Amino acid sequence: MGVLDLFGLLKRNRETEVMLDLDLFEDAASKTHLKRMAIETCIGLISRTISQSEFRVRKDKKTIKDEMYYKLNLRPNKNMSASYFWQKVVRKLIYDNDCLIIQSDTGDLLIADSFIKNEYAVMEDVFKNVIVKDYEFKRNFLMSEVIYIQYSNEKLSKLIDELFYDYGELFGRLVEFQKRKNQIRATVDIESVAGNDEEKRNKIQKFIDRTYAAIRDKVVAIIPQQKGFTYREHQKDNAVGPSVEEINKVTEGFMSQVAAALGIPIVLLKGDTKDLEKPTRNYMVFCIKPLVKKISDALNYTMVDRSDYLNGQHLEIRTPTYSEIFDLANSIDKLIASGGWNRNELRDKVGDEMVDDPKMDEYVMTKNYESIDKTGTEHEGGDTEDE
Known part of the structure; x- marks a missing residue:
């Protein structure tokens, strides 16, 4: 409910009328936190991931x-x-x-x-x-x-501002309606006063201001009545308006649009804890890796000489893994047993330093982990017949 103002003093050989200017609508609800929340949530997730690299x-x-x-x-x-x-x-x-x-x-x-x-x-x-x-x-x-x-x-x-133009207006309207859903509405009747008396107008205005302050923040407020001043409240029964769930849907919709623009699966922002492996993989592949590539390219261009880079020296960024190494044990075992990679190469792929041991650079195959150059024959399995 807005502050009551007095205006319109006219005096032409008749009784002066005092009119009240009542602001019937609240100012638009502050919507900037909707934008801040989307930015902080999405960019915060990405920055925390990169900072762990x-x-x-x-x-x-x-x-x-x-x-x-x-x-x-x-x-x-x-x-x-x-x-x-x-x-x-x-x-x-x-x-x-x-x-x-x-x-x-x-x-x-x-x-x-x-x-x-x-x-x-x-x-x-x-x-x-x-x-x-x-x-x-x-x-x-x-x-x-x-x-x-x-x-x-x-x-x-710019993208957020364009999205916010629509979502922000809708969000603000829903919040306003929700706040006015059970709002107390009141009217004030003031009898006409005679004469162009500025002091009387100021007294009435101060009394109205004190009345507004008394009922704004208190559960129980006692309003003294005075001659020529009547205060009445009007309450609508069964007020209908948007629910909090509808406001949350608008918030989630705006968040989803910003997350999609950044390549973040929305499920990661909702706090769900089930079946996150695939969304996390997509997040790392389509959001983090492209960003890491941009940063590493810029660092290599400035911090590594051209000749050194062509001779194999380079700067790389190891992002945090989303799988425990023990979860990859069976896959690592199969890769080594197939002879496609040696153990040092796989250590490097999972983010660990290579070991200075010639045996770790050997390629082995079959479950016995025998060196390929020592076997001389391929292990195909099965029994052999005597000739």
Whole structure:
């Protein structure tokens, strides 16, 4: 119920009429939390997944643990941990469509809050007016000097705004109707007063304001009556309006649209705990892996020399696995027994370091795990007949 205002004082050799301007409708319900919830839920899930990844510098199938490894996995700069750093990178990358990471003179990796990008056809793009927190760098940065990651061609914020235009209006209306479903409605009768008396009008307005404040937040409110002032409440019986379930459906619909745009199965956002293997696999394949590829390409371009990259050195990102290694035991056993992969190769595929043991590089087959070059014959099974 809106605040009552007094207006319209007319005096032409007759009694003055005092009219009340009553706002019959509340302001539109705040709908911004619908957008914030979708963004925080979807982007939060992706950023938490990426922040659990391990960034490895690989050379000859071995991980090189140098200064680059330290900065990417533990402390990119003096003020951020690696997990928080990559969460911020992913959040900015997805929502703003791009993210710029520069390296300070001390070697720290810093995320730019704002910048200007000048694009060229045959020369390197140049980044100007790079600002990190409150500090603006006076120098310009070439593309080869920074880690610049692009997400897609369209900003997610633009897509969300377009979806929010429809869903937000519907959500706001449903919330308003739900709040007014059992709302107390009242009228105030005030007898006409004579004369153009500003003091009387102010007193009446203050009395109305106190009455509104008394009934707004209290379960039981006593309203004193005075001469010329009558307060009446009107309550509708069996008020009909949208239920809370309908509001939740609109929220889930908006969330589903944003999740689909990011490649996230909606079942992962609902908190279900049954049959998550397939949705999790789809999430890793269609959402996380493409994003990881963009980040790794940008890191390799800037942090690994061309000659080193062509000689086998590269940076790779190991995302968290969604299966326990013990769940893969039977499959690993079959892969080794078939002779298609050796044990070191499979250790590398499941995310573990290779073992410096020549026997681990041997290819074996059959359930006896015999070396292929030692058997001389294939084990086909079955009995042989004597000639």
